[in-house]
Amino acid sequence: MKTIAIVNQKGGCGKTTVAINLASALAGLGQRVLLVDMDSQSHCAVGLAVPEEQIEQSIYDVLISRSRNEPVKLSEILWQISDGLELAPASIDMSAFEQQMAGVAERECCLKDTLDDVRDDYDYVVIDCPPAVGLLTFNALRAATDIIVPVETGYFALHGLSKQLETLSVLCKRTSQEVDVKVLATMYDIRTKMAREILAELRNHFGEKMLDTVITFNTKIKEASSFGQPISEYDPASKGQKDFRSLASEILSTKARQQRHDYVNSLAGQLESISATADELLKATQTPEKEVESILQDENILSDHTEREKEFASVEARAWEELESEVEEIEISTDQETESLSLPVEQTAEERTDAKLSDYYGVDQVNDAIVFVTLYPRAQNVQIAGDFNNWQPQETPMQKVGDSGVWQSELKLPAGRYRYRLVVDGQWQQDPYNELTEMNPFGEYNSVVEVK
Numbered sequence: 001m002k003t004i005a006i007v008n009q010k011g012g013c014g015k016t017t018v019a020i021n022l023a024s025a026l027a028g029l030g031q032r033v034l035l036v037d038m039d040s041q042s043h044c045a046v047g048l049a050v051p052e053e054q055i056e057q058s059i060y061d062v063l064i065s066r067s068r069n070e071p072v073k074l075s076e077i078l079w080q081i082s083d084g085l086e087l088a089p090a091s092i093d094m095s096a097f098e099q100q101m102a103g104v105a106e107r108e109c110c111l112k113d114t115l116d117d118v119r120d121d122y123d124y125v126v127i128d129c130p131p132a133v134g135l136l137t138f139n140a141l142r143a144a145t146d147i148i149v150p151v152e153t154g155y156f157a158l159h160g161l162s163k164q165l166e167t168l169s170v171l172c173k174r175t176s177q178e179v180d181v182k183v184l185a186t187m188y189d190i191r192t193k194m195a196r197e198i199l200a201e202l203r204n205h206f207g208e209k210m211l212d213t214v215i216t217f218n219t220k221i222k223e224a225s226s227f228g229q230p231i232s233e234y235d236p237a238s239k240g241q242k243d244f245r246s247l248a249s250e251i252l253s254t255k256a257r258q259q260r261h262d263y264v265n266s267l268a269g270q271l272e273s274i275s276a277t278a279d280e281l282l283k284a285t286q287t288p289e290k291e292v293e294s295i296l297q298d299e300n301i302l303s304d305h306t307e308r309e310k311e312f313a314s315v316e317a318r319a320w321e322e323l324e325s326e327v328e329e330i331e332i333s334t335d336q337e338t339e340s341l342s343l344p345v346e347q348t349a350e351e352r353t354d355a356k357l358s359d360y361y362g363v364d365q366v367n368d369a370i371v372f373v374t375l376y377p378r379a380q381n382v383q384i385a386g387d388f389n390n391w392q393p394q395e396t397p398m399q400k401v402g403d404s405g406v407w408q409s410e411l412k413l414p415a416g417r418y419r420y421r422l423v424v425d426g427q428w429q430q431d432p433y434n435e436l437t438e439m440n441p442f443g444e445y446n447s448v449v450e451v452k
């Protein structure tokens with residue numbers, strides 16, 4: 001039995017979509033497959049039309065009851081989805097897993113032990129992970145023989161990638177498992193030049209650590225999940241279905257190869273090297289500042305013509321002018337000193353690109369207001385939860401800026417240090433554009449803002 005965990009602490013990068021459709025495609029190729037949902041949002045059940053209100057027991061009950069006298073059996077909670085595919089659904093109470101298990105010995109092995117009991121019943125287990133590195137994800141990592149990290153092929157996705165992989169690697173240092181980690185390019189939009197370039201760079205850098213199959217951006221995939229069907233059922237002739245079928249075939253053929261070579265790799269080591277590669281990759285795709293404008297265009301940030309949008313564009317232009325004059329000042333002052341002190345031009349351009357992106361997104365104090373700006377092109381709803389609103393996301397919704405995918409919100413807060421997280425379509429995550437973070441008691445990161 002192979003156990004494939006779909007992991008990436010970034011929300012919205014396609015984990016659940018990959019989990020559901022890979023599981024279904026493997027079943028379509030005659031494999032006996034179990035899909036395990038480890039995300040309390042229960043998106044696997046939603047995406048497979050399992051009525052949430054009828055889920056009486058979930059994988060949570062199985063995991064939590066292992067140490068009790070009468071543990072809940074995995075077979076008691078399963079839903080038959082199609083021939084060869086079963087679902088172990090999640091439930092909202094899973095978000096309390098970490099607290100419930102505090103102090104329990106071997107608490108990161110609950111899922112592994114559960115799956116060990118059924119290893120003769122399935123060929124593949126596919127685990128959908130939550131968008132966070134906590135005890136649930138750690139359980140999935142411990143149970144895994146294979147890990148797939150879906151990566152959206154967009155400039156902004158690369159920005160957080162190495163940090164995310166690094167966190168995973170730190171988490172895995174505690175174990176010395178034999179697992180195979182692969183990067184999967186998802187939501188690939190062949191029409192944009194930037195996506196093509198990023199895919200080429202990904203291939204170039206990750207080499208054999210990257211799956212050959214690429215999942216293209218296909219609206220049928222989105223539609224399928226809103227109808228509660230895997231793409232194989234919703235539209236068997238679609239490009240999306242072809243992609244997932246070829247992903248499943250690739251995985252089946254890798255299994256055969258692995259058995260021949262019987263190669264062993266340590267999880268932390270692999271993640272570390274993938275993370276270093278992600279850093280190099282980001283440097284390689286660091287674009288000179290004159291091209292950033294066109295990248296932002298590509299990502300549809302400046303293309304909307306609403307007033308709000310123009311306002312953003314002008315804020316951005318002003319930030320640029322300021323940056324340029326700052327850099328000029330630095331250049332002038334180094335001119336006057338010895339040559340060895342002058343800044344390398346290339347690095348300055350890189351730094352300016354980064355500065356520009358972090359200037360635009362993230363959190364910033366403007367006079368007496370705190371302005372949050374972020375980019376989620378596919379989200380329906382983005383909110384902020386923090387200690388300033390008692391962690392009640394509905395108190396602080398973010399506003400959509402035209403159709404650009406940019407969201408923003410303005411808050412007036414007294415001076416102090418505040419912790420917050422973004423809630424994107426119900427999923428809690430750290431602000432990807434704010435470097436200032438603090439670990440919370442659940443082992444996840446809160447973003448931090450200082451108000452002066």
Ligand SMILES: Nc1ncnc2c1ncn2[C@@H]1O[C@H](COP(=O)(O)OP(=O)(O)O)[C@@H](O)[C@H]1O
Pocket residue numbers: 010011012013014015016017018043131186187188215216217218219221222223225378427
């Ligand atoms: N290849 C794709 N083409 C089109 N839409 C996609 C694709 N992959 C994911 N999506 C959509 O993007 C959104 C986020 O995907 P999801 O799988 O829920 O991400 P995650 O589980 O990482 O949060 C969903 O609305 C999903 O339908």
Ligand SMILES: [Mg+2]
Pocket residue numbers: 015016017039043129
């Ligand atoms: Mg998900």
